Amino acid sequence: EVQLVESGGGLVQPGGSLRLSCTASGFTFTNYAMTWVRQAPGKGLEWVSAISGSGGSTYYADSVKGRFTISRDNSKNTLYLQMNSLRVEDTAVYYCAKDSEDCSSTSCYAPFDYWGQGTLVTVSS
């Protein structure tokens, strides 16, 4: 059974940092791209970042580029999202999701077939 469990959310002041983790099980982690998606309170889904199975290719939304860093440790079956220079508008539930395929050499186009339950990040003074 595929399981994705996020952790690391919490309350942080504007300008602060936080690292989210997503521990995966039930599939061969290195064979699949992984993604972070967020949802602000009462709002829709917003894609944040994606990473290929090897970790060699990464993609970011314009809203987080230069502030967030996605990474993965395939030996630990864990996905990370390092979030720096946090803003009030980064407040959201952050979901990790498994892509149904790995990225190609130039893009990650496969749908997200499994999602974690999310972790809440609140940026407030």
Next chain:
Amino acid sequence: SYVLTQPPSVSVAPGKTARIICGGNSIGSKSVHWYQQKPGQAPVLVIYYDSDRPSGIPERFSGSNSGNTATLTISRVEAGDEADYYCQVWDSSSDHANWVFGGGTKLTVL
């Protein structure tokens, strides 16, 4: 950047057919995925690559994509189908490839 447009809400009586549209420039040339999200829960994939259904998703759910509109169709709607639905595409048309979600459509079962 690429924009996907969905109606904020759709209402349908039980047993009828609901159609949720997702508009985008030449969306027919892209692969569209659809997600269902119920309150307090993570999204669930219900249609992928325009019209494929994951295992476990009822045959009542179907999808199509042509021109500037993709459509999620739910036949014989049930109370349990009440949820938010999001369309999604991968956009590589600009210099910055990325995933794009529609704004979401709240399906209300009357």
